[in-house]
Amino acid sequence: MDLESLNWKIAAKAGEGVMSSAKLFAKACKRQGLSVFNYYEYPSLIKGGLQSGLVSAALQGATCQRRHLDLLIIFHEKFINDHLAELDENSLVIINANAFDASKYPELKTKVVAINLTKIARDQGANPLASNIAAIGLSACLFGMDLGIMGRVAVEEFAKNKEAAEKNLLVLQAAFKLAQQMVDDSSLTPFGNLINTGVDEQILVSGNEAIGLGALAAGLQFYSAYPMTPATGLLHFLAEQQNDYPIVVKHAEDEIAAINHALGASFAGVRAMTGSSGGGFALMVEALSFAGVAEIPLVVLEAVRQGPATGLPTWTSQGDLNFILGAGHGDFLRVILTPGDVQEHFVLSKLAVELAEKYQLPVLIMSDKYILETNQTMPKMLLKQENKRFSMLNDGQLGETGLTEGEYLRYKYSENGISPRSIPGQVNALQLSNSYEHDEYGFAIEDAITTKKMVDKRAAKLEALQKDLPKPLYLGSKNPEKILISFGSTINVLRDLLLDEAAAKTAVIHLPCVCPFPALELEGLLEGKNAEVFVLEGNATGQLAALIKRETNLPKLRSILRYDGRPFYSEELVEFLKNQQLNEQYRLI
Amino acid sequence: MTEINLANLMSPVAPTWCPGCGNFSILTALKQALIELKLNMEDVVIVFGIGCSGNTADFIKCYGLHGLHGRGMANAIGIKLANHRQKVIMIGGDGDVYGEGLNHLVAACRGNHDVTAVVFNNHRYSLTTGQSSPTSNKGTISKSTPQGLIEDPIGVLSIAVSNGAGFVARAYAGKLKQMVEMIKAGILYEGFSLIDVQQPCPTFNKEQDYAWYQQNVFDLPVDYDPSNQGQALMTLLDKDKLGLGILYQNNARKAYHDEIPQLSEKTLIEQFPKEINLSKAISEFI
Numbered sequence: 001m002d003l004e005s006l007n008w009k010i011a012a013k014a015g016e017g018v019m020s021s022a023k024l025f026a027k028a029c030k031r032q033g034l035s036v037f038n039y040y041e042y043p044s045l046i047k048g049g050l051q052s053g054l055v056s057a058a059l060q061g062a063t064c065q066r067r068h069l070d071l072l073i074i075f076h077e078k079f080i081n082d083h084l085a086e087l088d089e090n091s092l093v094i095i096n097a098n099a100f101d102a103s104k105y106p107e108l109k110t111k112v113v114a115i116n117l118t119k120i121a122r123d124q125g126a127n128p129l130a131s132n133i134a135a136i137g138l139s140a141c142l143f144g145m146d147l148g149i150m151g152r153v154a155v156e157e158f159a160k161n162k163e164a165a166e167k168n169l170l171v172l173q174a175a176f177k178l179a180q181q182m183v184d185d186s187s188l189t190p191f192g193n194l195i196n197t198g199v200d201e202q203i204l205v206s207g208n209e210a211i212g213l214g215a216l217a218a219g220l221q222f223y224s225a226y227p228m229t230p231a232t233g234l235l236h237f238l239a240e241q242q243n244d245y246p247i248v249v250k251h252a253e254d255e256i257a258a259i260n261h262a263l264g265a266s267f268a269g270v271r272a273m274t275g276s277s278g279g280g281f282a283l284m285v286e287a288l289s290f291a292g293v294a295e296i297p298l299v300v301l302e303a304v305r306q307g308p309a310t311g312l313p314t315w316t317s318q319g320d321l322n323f324i325l326g327a328g329h330g331d332f333l334r335v336i337l338t339p340g341d342v343q344e345h346f347v348l349s350k351l352a353v354e355l356a357e358k359y360q361l362p363v364l365i366m367s368d369k370y371i372l373e374t375n376q377t378m379p380k381m382l383l384k385q386e387n388k389r390f391s392m393l394n395d396g397q398l399g400e401t402g403l404t405e406g407e408y409l410r411y412k413y414s415e416n417g418i419s420p421r422s423i424p425g426q427v428n429a430l431q432l433s434n435s436y437e438h439d440e441y442g443f444a445i446e447d448a449i450t451t452k453k454m455v456d457k458r459a460a461k462l463e464a465l466q467k468d469l470p471k472p473l474y475l476g477s478k479n480p481e482k483i484l485i486s487f488g489s490t491i492n493v494l495r496d497l498l499l500d501e502a503a504a505k506t507a508v509i510h511l512p513c514v515c516p517f518p519a520l521e522l523e524g525l526l527e528g529k530n531a532e533v534f535v536l537e538g539n540a541t542g543q544l545a546a547l548i549k550r551e552t553n554l555p556k557l558r559s560i561l562r563y564d565g566r567p568f569y570s571e572e573l574v575e576f577l578k579n580q581q582l583n584e585q586y587r588l589i
Numbered sequence: 590m591t592e593i594n595l596a597n598l599m600s601p602v603a604p605t606w607c608p609g610c611g612n613f614s615i616l617t618a619l620k621q622a623l624i625e626l627k628l629n630m631e632d633v634v635i636v637f638g639i640g641c642s643g644n645t646a647d648f649i650k651c652y653g654l655h656g657l658h659g660r661g662m663a664n665a666i667g668i669k670l671a672n673h674r675q676k677v678i679m680i681g682g683d684g685d686v687y688g689e690g691l692n693h694l695v696a697a698c699r700g701n702h703d704v705t706a707v708v709f710n711n712h713r714y715s716l717t718t719g720q721s722s723p724t725s726n727k728g729t730i731s732k733s734t735p736q737g738l739i740e741d742p743i744g745v746l747s748i749a750v751s752n753g754a755g756f757v758a759r760a761y762a763g764k765l766k767q768m769v770e771m772i773k774a775g776i777l778y779e780g781f782s783l784i785d786v787q788q789p790c791p792t793f794n795k796e797q798d799y800a801w802y803q804q805n806v807f808d809l810p811v812d813y814d815p816s817n818q819g820q821a822l823m824t825l826l827d828k829d830k831l832g833l834g835i836l837y838q839n840n841a842r843k844a845y846h847d848e849i850p851q852l853s854e855k856t857l858i859e860q861f862p863k864e865i866n867l868s869k870a871i872s873e874f875i
C-alpha cells in the first residue's frame with residue numbers, strides 16, 4: 001500500500017540524541033520528495049527531562065505538526081503517559097526495552113512493542129547513542145522507506161567521523177533487517193510504503209536558518225548577538241558562514257553591546273543585524289531608539305518565547321507583539337515583519353535587510369520558538385543572488401565623491417524623507433550621526449523649528465515605505481462563514497486546517513507585516529464578507545486583536561488565544577469549526 | 590583625499606563648556622595629534638559618548654557618531670570591524686566609560702580591539718550637575734551623595750592592564766604636549782589603547798582643581814618600562830599619586846580584527862557581496 005503521509009515521533013531524555021535522529025528521519029522523508037514539518041519540544045536543560053522530535057511528512061500539506069501519531073518511539077517507559085493523547089488503536093509504540101507490561105496502562109489502546117535498540121547498537125560495536133539510528137532503521141522498514149536514501153543521510157550527517165558513520169550504517173541496516181524479520185513473523189505490522197516521488201528539489205531548514213539564508217542573500221555582512229533561546233540558532237548558522245562568506249559574526253558581551261556593535265558596523269556602511277529573544281531585546285531598546293533618530297539601518301530578530309521574564313525558555317509564544325510595537329522611547333518609524341513558514345522567513349529576512357538600508361530605519365523580524373526551531377521544507381531558492389546599495393552616497397563606494405567640502409548634508413530635508421547616507425572613508429562627505437536631535441549636518445540642536453522639521457522628515461518615509469511592504473494573504477473560502485486572522489507562524493497550522501473538509505466555509509488571513517499596519521488591505525479583504533471574524537494568537541491578552549481594532553474600522557472581532565507555550569494544533573481547530581468548542585488550553589473571547 | 594588641518598577640523602559650533610574646563614585643552618590636544626599624524630579627514634571616525642566630553646561631537650568636524658551614554662565603545666568596535674582601515678577614536682567621560690559602559694570597556698580590553706579611547710576623567714557627572722562618579726574619592730559629597738560617597742573609586746586602569754588592553758596611558762589636561770604625545774601613540778598603537786585624561790572640573794569638583802593636580806601628578810620616571818605589566822599594576826596601586834605617561838604597552842598582542850581570517854586581505858565594507866552564491870550555505874540542508 002502506498003503511503004502519502006506519516007506522523008512520527010521519537011522521545012527520550014535530553015542528551016540522548018533524539019534531536020539529531022529526528023532530523024535524519026525528516027531529511028530522508030524530504031529526499032523521497034515529500035513535504036516535511038520537523039518539530040521539537042524540549043526542556044531548558046542539558047541532561048534529563050523529556051525531549052521529543054516529531055516528523056510530519058506528506059505528499060501534500062505537512063505544513064505543521066500533527067497531534068495524532070502513527071509511530072511513537074520512546075526510550076523510557078515512564079514517558080508513555082506524556083503521549084497518551086497522541087495515540088489511538090491505529091498507532092504503534094516502540095519502546096527501547098526488553099519487555100513491556102501493558103497491564104500497567106489500562107487506558108492505553110495502542111499496541112506497544114518492546115525492542116532493545118541499545119542492544120542493536122552495541123551488537124554492531126557502536127556507541128549506545130546509535131540506538132537513535134536503530135530507531136530510524138526500524139522506522140524506515142515500517143514505513144517502507146528507501147534504505148539507501150536513509151543510509152546516505154546518516155552517513156552524511158556523520159561525515160566528520162568516518163568510523164562512527166560506518167558503524168551507524170551497520171546499525172541502521174541491522175535494525176532494518178530486524179524489523180523485516182518481525183514483520184515476517186507478524187510481531188510488527190508495517191504502515192505501508194512511503195511514496196518516493198524521485199524529485200528532491202526542496203531544502204529542509206529551520207526558521208532561524210531561513211532568516212540567516214535570507215539575510216546572507218541580501219548581503220548581510222555583520223551579525224552580533226548574545227546567545228538566547230530561541231534566537232541562538234541564527235547566531236550559530238551565521239557564525240558558521242564566516243568561513244565561506246564575507247561576514248563577521250560577533251558574540252558580544254551582552255545584548256546592549258550586540259545591538260551597538262551592529263549600529264557601529266551599519267554606520268560604517270555594512271549591512272548589519274542583531275537578534276535575541278524578549279529578555280535580550282529588552283536590553284536593546286534604547287539603542288533601537290538611537291537607530292530611529294540617527295537613521296542608521298538595522299535589522300533585529302525578536303525570537304519570542306513564552307514569558308514574562310525568563311518564562312518558559314524553550315516554549316513558544318506571540319506575547320511580545322505589544323512590546324515590539326512600542327519598544328524604544330520617543331516617536332520613530334519602524335517596520336515589524338511577521339513571517340509565517342520558513343520560505344517566508346527567507347523572503348522577508350532578505351526584504352528586512354533591504355528595507356532597513358533603503359529607508360534608514362530599524363526593521364524588526366518577529367518570529368517565535370515554534371517555527372524558528374522547526375525544520376520545514378521549502379523550494380530551493382535562486383542560488384545566485386544579486387545585491388545593490390540603497391539610499392547611499394555614491395552607492396557606498398569609498399574614496400572620491402566628486403563633492404566639494406561642506407556641500408554634503410547627512411540629514412538633508414527631502415520630500416520622501418530619505419537623505420543619501422555617507423559613510424566614513426568617503427571624501428568630502430563628513431557627517432555626524434547623532435542620537436541627539438540634530439540639524440541637516442548632524443550637529444545637535446534644540447530649537448523648535450528644526451526639531452519639528454526633523455521629526456516630520458523621518459515620518460515622511462512612511463508613504464514610500466508602505467508600497468514595499470508584504471501584503472496580507474487571504475486563503476480559503478470566497479464566501480466564508482468564519483474568517484480566522486493570524487500573524488507569524490500560526491499560518492502553518494491554518495494551512496493544514498484548510499485542508500480539512502470542516503473548513504470548507506472558512507477563510508484565513510495571514511499578516512506578514514503588522515507595522516506599519518496594513519489597515520486598508522485588511523479592511524479590503526473583509527469588505528462584503530458576512531462572516532464571524534476570529535483573531536488567533538499565541539498570547540493571553542489578544543494583542544493582535546487590539547492592534548487591529550486600533551488600526552481599522554473592522555467591527556466585532558473575537559479572539560482565540562493560546563498562551564501555554566504550545567503551538568496551535570489543526571486538529572483542535574477542526575473541532576472548533578465543527579462544534580464551536582476548544583479544549584481548556586485555549587481561551588475564546 | 591583631504592588632509593587634516595586645523596581649518597578642516599574647525600566646527601561652526603562654539604564649545605559650551607565652562608570657563609577653565611579641562612575639555613578645552615583635551616580638544617586642542619586631540620586636534621593637534623590628528624594634524625601631526627598627517628591623517629586624512631575621511632580616514633578618522635570619532636565616536637562620542639554622552640556627557641560634557643561627548644558634547645565634543647559638536648565642536649569638531651569629522652566623521653562622527655554621537656551615540657548613547659556608556660555604549661560608544663560598542664559602536665566603535667562595530668565600526669572597526671566593518672572598516673578596519675579607519676582610525677577609530679572613542680571619546681567619553683568617567684561616568685560614561687568607567688560606569689555605564691564598564692562592561693564594554695572590559696570587552697574592548699579583552700578583545701584588544703584597535704580603538705583609541707580618550708576618557709575625560711573629571712571625577713564627576715558634570716553635565717547632570719555634578720553627582721559623584723565611579724572615579725570620585727570615597728567621602729565625596731555631591732547632590733546624589735549628600736552624606737558622602739561610600740564606595741571606593743574604581744581602579745579602572747588596573748582592570749585594563751590586567752585584562753588585555755594593549756596600551757594604557759594617563760595624561761593630564763594641564764600638560765598639553767604630553768597629552769598630544771599620548772593620543773598620537775594611542776592612535777598609532779594597533780590594538781586597544783586607553784588614555785585616561787585627568788581633568789579639573791572647575792564648576793563641580795572643587796577638591797581636585799589645577800592646584801591639587803600640580804601636587805598629585807608626576808611623570809613616570811625615565812627608566813620606567815611600559816612593557817612590564819607587573820610594574821604597571823604596582824604603579825597603579827598607588828591611588829594617591831597619579832603617574833603620567835604610557836603605563837603599559839604590549840607590542841606582542843594582535844588587534845582583534847587581525848585575527849579574523851575574512852578580514853586578512855580586505856575590509857568588510859570592501860567585500861560588499863554584489864553577487865552571492867548560496868550553494869555552500871544550503872549544502873547542509875539538501
